[in-house]
Amino acid sequence: MLSIGQWALVSIFSHFLFIYITWRVLLAVNLSSIIKKGKVTEARILLFFIAILIGSGVSRFFLEIIQWSNDLIFLF
Secondary structure, eight states, X not given: OOOHHHHHHHHXXXXXXXXXXXXXXXXXXXXXXXXXXXXXXXXXHHHHHHHHHHHHHHHHHHHHHHHHXXXXXXXX
């Protein structure tokens, strides 16, 4: 079992990792047809917020699966 501080560190690292992965995936998708001319900065900020939203959700999912797997020992 991880201590509270260790679990916090793992959670922070996991969130940053999945946000970064999501950011790279969003950059690989061609969204130039949706972006208006002259609004590149606003589009990047929107993509960054979308990456945070998706990446945090995916990270939370994996962290909960790990936590639930650790809690299975209390079943028996």
